[in-house]
Amino acid sequence: MEKKSESSTDEIKTGSTRREFLEQVSVITAGTALSVSLKAAKLPTNRKFYQEEGTVEVSFFINDKKMTLELDPRTSLLDALREKLHLTGTKKGCDRGQCGACTVLVDGKRINSCLKLAGMCEGAHITTIEGLAKGDQLHPLQTAFLKHDAFQCGYCTPGQICSAVGLIKEGHAKTDDEIRELMSGNICRCGAYQNILEAIKEVQKS
Amino acid sequence: MSMIVGQPLDRKDGKLKVTGAAPYAGEFVVPGLVYGVTIQSTITKGHINNIDTTVAQKLKGVLGVMTYKNAMSLHQPTGSDPSSGKFAEKDLLPLQSERIFYNGQHIAVVIAETFEIAEYAASLIKVDYNEEKSVSDIHDPEAKPYQPQQGLGGTSPQAKRGNTDEVLNNAAVKLEQTYTTPVYHHNPMEPHTTTAFWEDDELTVYDSTQGVFGVQNLLSNVLGIPKNKVRVISPFIGGGFGSKGFTWANAFLAPMAAKFINRPVKITLARSFQMFTCAGRRTTTIQKINLGADSNGKISAGKHETTSETSFVDEFVENAGVATKILYDIPNLDIVQNLVRLNRGTPCPTRAPGEAPGTYAFEVAMDELAEKLNIDPLQLRLINYAEKNPVDGKEFSGKNLKECYEKGAAAIGWKDRSDKPSANKQGRYLTGYGMATATYPANRSKASVRLKLYQEGNAVAACCTQDIGTGTYTVMAQLMADALGLPFEKVEFKLGDSTFPQGPNSGGSQTMATTGPAVRAAALEAKSKAIQLAIADKKSPLYNVEESAIGVENGRLYVINNNAKGETYTQLLSRNKMPLIDVNATTDVTLKDGEKSAAANANAKKEPDNPFAKQDEKMDREKYVFHSFGAHFVKVKVDSLTGMVKVEKIASAMDIGKILNEKTAKSQIMGAAIFGIGMALMEGSVYDPNTGRIVTKDLADYHVPVHADMPEFDVQFTDKPDYNISLVGARGAGEIGITGITAAIANAVYNATGKRVRELPITPDKLI
Ligand code: FES
Ligand code: FES
Numbered sequence: 001m002e003k004k005s006e007s008s009t010d011e012i013k014t015g016s017t018r019r020e021f022l023e024q025v026s027v028i029t030a031g032t033a034l035s036v037s038l039k040a041a042k043l044p045t046n047r048k049f050y051q052e053e054g055t056v057e058v059s060f061f062i063n064d065k066k067m068t069l070e071l072d073p074r075t076s077l078l079d080a081l082r083e084k085l086h087l088t089g090t091k092k093g094c095d096r097g098q099c100g101a102c103t104v105l106v107d108g109k110r111i112n113s114c115l116k117l118a119g120m121c122e123g124a125h126i127t128t129i130e131g132l133a134k135g136d137q138l139h140p141l142q143t144a145f146l147k148h149d150a151f152q153c154g155y156c157t158p159g160q161i162c163s164a165v166g167l168i169k170e171g172h173a174k175t176d177d178e179i180r181e182l183m184s185g186n187i188c189r190c191g192a193y194q195n196i197l198e199a200i201k202e203v204q205k206s
Numbered sequence: 207m208s209m210i211v212g213q214p215l216d217r218k219d220g221k222l223k224v225t226g227a228a229p230y231a232g233e234f235v236v237p238g239l240v241y242g243v244t245i246q247s248t249i250t251k252g253h254i255n256n257i258d259t260t261v262a263q264k265l266k267g268v269l270g271v272m273t274y275k276n277a278m279s280l281h282q283p284t285g286s287d288p289s290s291g292k293f294a295e296k297d298l299l300p301l302q303s304e305r306i307f308y309n310g311q312h313i314a315v316v317i318a319e320t321f322e323i324a325e326y327a328a329s330l331i332k333v334d335y336n337e338e339k340s341v342s343d344i345h346d347p348e349a350k351p352y353q354p355q356q357g358l359g360g361t362s363p364q365a366k367r368g369n370t371d372e373v374l375n376n377a378a379v380k381l382e383q384t385y386t387t388p389v390y391h392h393n394p395m396e397p398h399t400t401t402a403f404w405e406d407d408e409l410t411v412y413d414s415t416q417g418v419f420g421v422q423n424l425l426s427n428v429l430g431i432p433k434n435k436v437r438v439i440s441p442f443i444g445g446g447f448g449s450k451g452f453t454w455a456n457a458f459l460a461p462m463a464a465k466f467i468n469r470p471v472k473i474t475l476a477r478s479f480q481m482f483t484c485a486g487r488r489t490t491t492i493q494k495i496n497l498g499a500d501s502n503g504k505i506s507a508g509k510h511e512t513t514s515e516t517s518f519v520d521e522f523v524e525n526a527g528v529a530t531k532i533l534y535d536i537p538n539l540d541i542v543q544n545l546v547r548l549n550r551g552t553p554c555p556t557r558a559p560g561e562a563p564g565t566y567a568f569e570v571a572m573d574e575l576a577e578k579l580n581i582d583p584l585q586l587r588l589i590n591y592a593e594k595n596p597v598d599g600k601e602f603s604g605k606n607l608k609e610c611y612e613k614g615a616a617a618i619g620w621k622d623r624s625d626k627p628s629a630n631k632q633g634r635y636l637t638g639y640g641m642a643t644a645t646y647p648a649n650r651s652k653a654s655v656r657l658k659l660y661q662e663g664n665a666v667a668a669c670c671t672q673d674i675g676t677g678t679y680t681v682m683a684q685l686m687a688d689a690l691g692l693p694f695e696k697v698e699f700k701l702g703d704s705t706f707p708q709g710p711n712s713g714g715s716q717t718m719a720t721t722g723p724a725v726r727a728a729a730l731e732a733k734s735k736a737i738q739l740a741i742a743d744k745k746s747p748l749y750n751v752e753e754s755a756i757g758v759e760n761g762r763l764y765v766i767n768n769n770a771k772g773e774t775y776t777q778l779l780s781r782n783k784m785p786l787i788d789v790n791a792t793t794d795v796t797l798k799d800g801e802k803s804a805a806a807n808a809n810a811k812k813e814p815d816n817p818f819a820k821q822d823e824k825m826d827r828e829k830y831v832f833h834s835f836g837a838h839f840v841k842v843k844v845d846s847l848t849g850m851v852k853v854e855k856i857a858s859a860m861d862i863g864k865i866l867n868e869k870t871a872k873s874q875i876m877g878a879a880i881f882g883i884g885m886a887l888m889e890g891s892v893y894d895p896n897t898g899r900i901v902t903k904d905l906a907d908y909h910v911p912v913h914a915d916m917p918e919f920d921v922q923f924t925d926k927p928d929y930n931i932s933l934v935g936a937r938g939a940g941e942i943g944i945t946g947i948t949a950a951i952a953n954a955v956y957n958a959t960g961k962r963v964r965e966l967p968i969t970p971d972k973l974i
Contacts, residue, residue, distance in 0.1 A: 072322045074322040079322070083320075086235050088232075090226065092397070093397070095478070096477070096478060096906075099905055129225065130225065130227075138221070145224045146217070149217065149869045149873050152445075152874075152877055154442065155444030156395045157223050181914050183913040186912075187905065188395070189394055190395075190445055191876055191877030191878070191880030191911070194876055
C-alpha cells in the first residue's frame with residue numbers, strides 16, 4: 001500500500017502538471033491497483049464519465065478514526081479533508097504543490113495533500129494538524145511554535161507543523177541550514193521562518 | 207503593580223492557530239453550502255460578444271452560471287477611503303457589462319454542488335470576444351502619463367518646497383539616477399475568500415478582509431440593502447499585506463451568487479492566475495532621483511519623480527516620494543508623481559505603499575551620493591539628520607533615530623565595512639555591508655470599544671477591528687489586563703464582527719495605536735465604576751475610601767497603603783447583585799489634511815464620554831508630527847561565480863514608541879524585512895508585452911522568500927513610549943520594517959560586488 005502511494009508521488013515529482021495528473025489517475029484507478037471500490041457499474045474510462053456519473057468509495061484512517069467516504073474521484077485529499085470532513089486545519093494555499101500549506105502526514109510521511117487524490121488513500125493512515133494533540137496535551141511542536149511565536153496570521157502554520165513532524169522523523173536535518181533547506185517547501189508569507197527554526201530545533205533537541 | 211503590557215507573552219489566539227482550530231473565511235460550516243468558481247477574461251481589452259454556458263449548465267450538479275446577462279444590478283459604491291470601505295475598481299463592478307478592461311477580469315461565476323463540478327463546468331464555458339488594442343505596459347508609447355492630484359485618503363501626491371531646480375543646478379556635487387521596481391504581488395497564504403448566505407433579506411458574509419466594517423458598508427451600499435441587514439465576520443485572516451485592505455469583486459460575487467441560486471455560496475480565488483489578476487498588486491515604479499550637495503555632504507536640494515501605473519477603472523497612486531519629504535533635512539525638494547493607465551487590474555496598497563519602493567530608490571541614491579562624496583553612508587545620514595519635520599518645522603512626537611543607527615551599526619559590525627566595493631573576497635565569495643533608514647507615519651484614527659466586566663472576575667471587550675497576524679488579540683488583552691487589574695488569563699478581546707462597535711481597518715499600521723487607547727479607556731472606566739460602587743457601599747471594606755487611594759490587582763480592589771483592606775470584583779458585584787459592569791468608550795483623533803486640533807473636533811460631536819477617553823484624545827497635530835523611524839543594516843555574501851546573493855544577517859533597530867509585546871513586535875519587523883528580501887532579490891511579476899497577460903501566475907514562477915533564504919536576524923527597539931500619540935505610548939509596527947530594507951540589501955550587494963543594479967529584483971543574471 002505504502003509503496004503504491006509513493007509511486008504516485010513520484011509522478012508528481014517528475015513534473016506532470018495537475019491536469020495531466022488527473023488524467024493519469026484514471027489509468028491507475030482503472031488498474032484497480034489501489035483497490036478503490038467503485039460504486040458505479042463501469043470503471044471510468046474517460047473524464048466525462050467521472051463528472052457525471054462516478055463516485056468512488058474510499059476508507060481511510062483520519063487521526064486514527066476510520067472514515068468511509070463516497071467521493072467524486074477528482075476530489076483531492078485536501079478538499080476531502082476540508083470540504084467533506086470539515087477538518088479545515090489543513091489549509092489550501094495554492095492547490096498545486098507550491099506552498100506546503102496543505103501538508104499532512106500520510107502513513108507517517110509528509111505530503112502535499114492537494115497533490116493527492118483522496119481516492120488513492122484507501123487504507124492509509126492520515127494525520128492532520130487536528131490529530132497531533134492528545135486531548136488537551138499539545139504536541140511538543142505545537143507548544144514550541146506557541147512559545148517561539150512561530151507564526152503570525154497562522155495560515156501556513158498547520159502545514160509548517162506537520163512538515164516539521166515529518167522532518168524530525170526523517171532525521172536528515174542536523175544543522176540550521178539543513179532544517180531550512182528541508183522546510184523550504186512550506187512558505188510563510190508572514191515571515192515567521194526564524195521562529196519556526198527555533199521551535200523545530202527545540203523539539204529536535206528534546 | 208506588575209505590568210502585563212510590555213511582556214513578551216504568547217499569543218492569545220496561538221493555541222487555536224497551532225491546533226488548526228482558528229476558522230478563516232472559507233472554513234465556517236454552513237448547511238447547504240455550494241461552491242462558486244469564477245471565470246476570467248482571456249483578452250486584455252475589448253468586449254464579450256457571447257458567453258455560451260449551455261454545456262456547463264447541463265452538467266449534473268451545476269446550479270447556475272452567472273454572467274453580465276443575468277447577474278443582479280449593483281449600485282455604484284461611494285467613497286474611496288479604506289476605513290469606510292473602498293472597492294478597488296469603482297468603474298468595474300463585477301458582471302455588470304460585457305466590457306473587458308484587463309486580462310483576468312471576472313466575467314462569470316459557475317455555481318455547483320461541489321468544487322470539483324464547478325471547476326470542471328468552468329472549463330466548459332465558451333467565450334467569444336471582440337478584441338481591441340490594449341495598453342499593457344508602462345513603456346507602451348500609447349501609455350500617456352498624467353499627474354494625479356489626489357492620493358489615498360485625499361493626500362496630495364505632489365509636493366514642493368524651496369527653489370529646487372536652481373539650487374540643484376548650482377550644487378557642488380550632483381547625482382541623477384533612475385531606479386525601477388517591478389510589479390509585486392502580495393500573495394498572502396490565504397487566497398481571498400468570501401462565504402455568503404441570505405436569510406430572507408438578511409445577509410451574512412465571512413470575508414477575508416483587513417476591514418470588516420468597510421466591507422459591511424460597501425455591501426450595504428453596492429447591493430442596496432440597509433447596513434443593519436448585513437453582517438460581516440472575519441475573526442482570522444490568513445495574511446493581507448494590503449491585498450485585503452481594498453475590497454475585491456469576490457466579496458460581491460459570493461452574495462450575488464447566493465441570491466442567484468438561493469443557497470449559501472463560497473468563492474475562493476485560485477492562487478494560480480486569479481490571485482495574480484483579481485486581488486491587487488504593487489505597481490511598477492520608475493523613479494528618477496536628483497540630489498545636490500556641498501562637498502561636506504550637506505544636501506541642499508533633491509527631486510524625486512515617480513511614474514507608476516493604475517488601471518482604466520480606478521486610480522491608485524503609489525506615492526513613492528512620500529517618505530523623501532520627511533527622511534532628511536533637505537531645504538529644497540520637489541516630489542513629482544506621474545500615473546499611467548494600463549489595461550491591468552487596479553493596483554492597491556502593499557505593505558508600506560509608497561514608502562517601500564520609495565525608500566528603495568532614495569536610500570540607494572543616498573548610498574551613491576555618499577560614494578561620490580567619499581563619506582561613510584551612515585555619516586551622510588547623520589550630516590543630514592532632521593531634528594524637526596523638514597516639511598513644516600514641527601517637532602517629532604518622538605524620534606530616536608540616532609539611537610537606532612548606533613544599535614544597528616554595532617549589531618552588524620559596520621566598522622568592518624570597507625568603503626571600497628568588492629574589497630572583501632574570500633575564495634569565490636564576496637562580502638558586503640549596506641544600510642538604510644526606515645520610516646513610516648504613525649497613524650491613529652477612531653475606535654469604539656464595548657467592555658463587560660463580569661461578576662465572575664473576568665472581562666470581555668469587543669471592537670470591530672482585525673488581527674491579520676499582527677497580534678491584536680494579544681496586545682489588546684494585555685492592555686485590558688493592566689487597566690482592569692485582572693490576570694491575562696481572565697481577559698478576552700474580540701474582533702472581526704460588524705456587530706461590534708466600529709474600529710479601524712488594518713491598514714497604515716494603525717490598529718494598535720487606534721484601538722489601544724479605546725480599550726484602555728474602556729477598561730479604566732469599568733474599573734473606576736467598580737471602585738465607585740465599592741466606595742458608596744457601606745458593606746464594602748472600601749466604603750468611603752478616596753478613589754485615588756484604591757488599587758486593583760489580580761481582580762482584587764484594595765487600599766494602596768493597607769493591602770489587607772479590600773475585596774474582589776466578584777465579592778463586590780455579587781453582593782450588589784450586579785452580573786456585570788458594561789461600558790463603552792470611543793477615542794477619536796481622526797483628522798483630515800487642513801483640519802484643526804483633533805481633540806477639539808472629536809469631543810465637540812460626542813455625547814458626554816468616558817473621562818479616560820477624553821484624556822487620551824490629545825494627539826496634538828498643531829505641535830507635533832507623528833512618525834516612526836528606524837534603520838536596517840545588512841550583511842550579504844555573493845557568489846562571484848553564480849551571482850547568487852545570500853543575505854547573511856539583518857540587524858534592524860526600530861523607534862516605534864513603547865513595545866507592548868516584544869514577541870509579536872519582533873515578528874512584525876522580521877516578517878516585513880523578509881518581504882524586503884523578496885523585493886530586493888527574487889520577486890517580480892512579468893507580463894507578456896504582446897498580450898498583456900501575466901506570465902508569472904503562480905508560486906512556482908513568482909518566487910517569494912522561503913526558509914532557505916533566511917539570514918540571521920537581530921531586531922532591537924528603542925522602546926521609548928510616545929505619550930504624545932496616546933497614553934498607551936505605542937506607534938504602529940506593521941509596515942516600517944519593510945521600508946529601507948530593500949535599499950540596505952541593494953547597497954550591501956554593491957558594497958560586495960561593485961555592481962550597482964538599479965532595476966529590481968537583483969537576480970543572479972544581473973551580477974554576472
Ligand atoms: S495547497 Fe498544497 S502545496 Fe499549496
Ligand atoms: S503565519 Fe502567515 S503565512 Fe505563515
